[in-house]
Structure formats: C-alpha cells, structure tokens
Amino acid sequence: MEIxxxxxxxxxxxxxxxxxVVPQQHAWVVERLGKYHSTLTPGLNILxxxxxxxxxxxxxxxxxxxxxxxxxxxxxxxxxxxxxxxYFQVTDAMxxxxxxxxxxxxxxxxxxxxxxxxxGKLELDKTFEERDIINAQVVAAxxxxxxxxxxxxxxxxxxxxxxxxxxxxxxQAQITAEREKRALIAASEGRRQxxxxxxxxxxxxxxxxxxxxxxAVINKAEGEAASITAVADATAGAIERIxxxxxxxxxxxxxxxxxxERAVDAYSKVASDATTTLIIPSNMTEVSTLIASAxxxxxSTN
Numbered sequence: 001m002e003i004x005x006x007x008x009x010x011x012x013x014x015x016x017x018x019x020x021v022v023p024q025q026h027a028w029v030v031e032r033l034g035k036y037h038s039t040l041t042p043g044l045n046i047l048x049x050x051x052x053x054x055x056x057x058x059x060x061x062x063x064x065x066x067x068x069x070x071x072x073x074x075x076x077x078x079x080x081x082x083x084x085x086x087y088f089q090v091t092d093a094m095x096x097x098x099x100x101x102x103x104x105x106x107x108x109x110x111x112x113x114x115x116x117x118x119x120g121k122l123e124l125d126k127t128f129e130e131r132d133i134i135n136a137q138v139v140a141a142x143x144x145x146x147x148x149x150x151x152x153x154x155x156x157x158x159x160x161x162x163x164x165x166x167x168x169x170x171x172q173a174q175i176t177a178e179r180e181k182r183a184l185i186a187a188s189e190g191r192r193q194x195x196x197x198x199x200x201x202x203x204x205x206x207x208x209x210x211x212x213x214x215x216a217v218i219n220k221a222e223g224e225a226a227s228i229t230a231v232a233d234a235t236a237g238a239i240e241r242i243x244x245x246x247x248x249x250x251x252x253x254x255x256x257x258x259x260x261e262r263a264v265d266a267y268s269k270v271a272s273d274a275t276t277t278l279i280i281p282s283n284m285t286e287v288s289t290l291i292a293s294a295x296x297x298x299x300s301t302n
Contacts (some may be wrong), residue, residue: 017049027093039093056092056097065104067111069160073120073129079117081162086147087154092182095150101167105151107142111156114141115154124163130160252296 020043028040033053040054047053065300068246069083087105089098101104118137119127127134143153163171 014049020045020049020054021045025060027058027060027090028054029058029093029097032054036094036098040196056093058093058096060090060093062087065108065111067108067156068113070112070116072116074122074124076123079126079164079165080124080127081160082115082119082158083160083237084111084115084156084158086142086156089152089154090150091152092150095148097150099149101148103151106149107146107153110145111138114138117141126169127161131161134158210238228247 020028020040022040022042024042026042028045029048030037030040030052031046036055037052065086067084067086067138069081071078072082074080086107096103115134115138118134122130122134137157138156138176139153142156146153
C-alpha cells in the first residue's frame with residue numbers, strides 16, 4: 001500500500017513537471033539544464049521532468065508604465081516639472097529574459113533621459129504647443145534601444161507640464177493682455193464696420209434720390225415733348241381741314257369774306273383806342289388789294 005502511494009506521488013510529480021498549460025497572451029521561457037531551450041506558446045505544453053524548467057514568464061499584453069515626475073530645463077533655461085506614461089509590449093520573450101536584467105527599469109530610465117534631451121531642444125512656449133512631437137521623439141529614442149530587450153514601445157504621453165509659479169503668473173498676465181488686445185481690436189472693428197455701413201447707406205440714399213430726380217426730369221421732358229407733338233398734330237390737322245374746305249366750291253369766297261371780316265375787326269379795334277392815331281388810306285381799293293394778296297398766299301399754299 002505504501003509503495004502504491006509513493007508511486008502515485010511520483011507519477012503526480014512527473015505529470016506536474018512535464019505538463020504545462022500557458023494562458024492566452026503569455027509566453028514562458030524554458031531552460032534545459034540551465035540553457036535556453038524554447039518558448040512555450042499558449043495551450044498545453046510537454047516538458048522533460050527534472051531536465052526542463054520554466055525560467056521566465058512574460059505577459060504579451062500592452063503594459064502601461066508610469067514615468068516618475070522629473071525636472072527638465074528648456075532651451076531658454078526654464079525649469080519644467082514633467083511626468084508621463086509609457087505604453088509598451090513584450091514582443092520577444094527570449095530577449096526580454098536575457099537582454100536586460102530588468103527591462104522595465106531600463107525603459108523607465110531611458111524615457112526620462114530621452115524626455116530631458118527632447119525638451120532641452122525646445123523653448124518654453126513650444127513645449128506646450130508641440131506635445132505630439134515630443135511624444136513621437138521620445139518613443140523613437142526608446143524604441144531603438146528597446147529592440148535588444150525584446151520590447152516594443154508603442155507610445156508615450158505627457159500627463160503634466162508644470163512651470164514654476166513665476167512663469168505661470170507671467171503667462172497668465174500675457175494671456176490677460178492678449179485677451180484685452182483682442183477685445184480692443186474687436187471693438188475698433190465694430191466701429192469701423194458701423195461707419196462703413198453708415199457711409200454705404202448714405203451713398204445708396206444719395207444714388208436713389210439722384211435716380212429719382214433724373215427720372216422726374218426725364219418724365220417731364222417726355223411729357224413736354226408729347227404735349228408739343230400733340231399741339232403740332234392738332235395744328236397740322238386743323239390746317240389740313242382748312243385746306244380741304246378751301247378746295248370745296250365757294251371756299252375761296254368764304255376765305256375772302258373771313259379775311260375781310262378780320263381786317264374790318266382790326267380797324268375797328270384800332271379806332272376804338274383813344275391813344276392810337278388811325279390813318280385811313282385815301283383809296284379804299286388798297287384794302288381790297290390787301291385782301292387779294294392774302295388770297296393769293298392762300299392759293300399758293302394749296
């Protein structure tokens with residue numbers, strides 16, 4: 001019975017040492033007699049008991065690493081308190097096991113030195129404006145060295161950039177002055193636009209008045225022209241009717257009678273004026289001669 005228990009214990013021990021189940025997104029490094037042998041992948045794996053052993057276990061997931069806060073000096077000799085966070089992933093379990101004694105500490109220290117170097121090349125204002133550039137340069141510097149450690153640096157993010165209190169007060173004063181300047185510019189632009197609008201309105205009103213006056217003059221001229229044309233047409237019509245009447249039988253006699261009546265009326269009006277001296281021709285045949293001359297003119301016009 002005791003022998004059976006011993007055999008069972010030895011069997012369990014052999015099975016536990018020979019069968020290894022690796023979880024997903026993990027990699028285990030196996031050494032055989034103290035030397036690297038293989039890397040176990042997720043799932044069931046079989047080892048040689050008492051010969052093979054799992055020396056290192058690595059997580060292949062993306063790992064966030066908090067980088068301790070440090071003081072960096074910018075190009076214009078301003079101190080900045082900077083901290084950030086680094087994201088990396090183990091890509092080669094064998095190099096991560098034997099490339100560095102502690103790749104996490106190595107990455108953290110390299111991130112700090114790289115950050116100081118990058119910020120030292122920039123002025124204070126640029127450090128706030130170019131965070132993406134700083135992050136990319138830090139990642140490039142770390143990733144080059146981390147290849148030998150079996151680690152891939154994915155990204156680096158600056159969490160806080162804190163300048164000294166004096167610089168913060170100066171920056172706040174600068175921001176206040178800039179906002180006041182923008183307010184003054186906006187007010188002046190508003191006044192300028194108001195004056196432009198007033199001038200534009202006055203100009204348009206003057207143009208409208210001048211256009212109205214112009215149209216009024218045109219309308220008056222057209223009305224006068226139409227009136228003159230109507231009078232001329234009426235006069236021409238009257239003359240044509242008189243000429244047509246003269247051509248009728250007895251027309252000339254009627255004209256002679258009309259002219260004689262007008263002559264007699266004219267003499268009578270002159271004679272009625274006390275201040276006018278009337279000279280009567282000695283020969284009244286001259287009056288008939290005058291009437292005859294008028295009739296010849298009428299006939300010539302026909």
